[in-house]
Amino acid sequence: MATLHVDVVSAEEAIFSGEAKFVALPGENGELGILPRHTPLITRIRPGAVRILRADTGEEEFVFVAGGILEVQPGVVTVLADTAIRGKDLDEAKATEAKKLAEEALKNAKSEIDQAKVQNELVAIVAQLAALRKYRKK
Secondary structure (H helix, E strand, O other): OOOEEEEEEOOOOEEEEEEEEEEEEEEOOEEEEEOOOOOOEEEEEEEEEEEEEEOOOOOEEEEEEEEEEEEEEOOEEEEEEOOEEEHHHOOHHHHHHHHHHHHHHHHHOOOHHHHHHHHHHHHHHHHHHHHHHHHHHO
8 A cells, every 4th residue: 555754843853754544634724634646735734633644553643733834745744833742742731721821811912913922822722622632532
């Protein structure tokens, strides 16, 4: 069966590098599913879950990304994430606390710029919580 090479990296570290049968992630205009020999593509990605069906084990690898860029070539998928966290490293209690703090900061924001910054942070936190809950169900 054909596979594709997948790299998921953030500014801090390489999160995943390996062969996969399938990759799904939140594109700018909706969910993207990528199989080997996919048409070349470059797009922004939204905060959410990157799901990688590993070729070696047949298991699904899960990574939360807080946005970034996706590049697809026929045999290679590269995710350049603003922030990336392995599914097993996500902490629901920390994310819930961060959501509460962001909601409080939104109430206290004095300018439109402050509101926009906090809203962007809140969107990423809510996406992280949703991805975490989906990951934990599996």
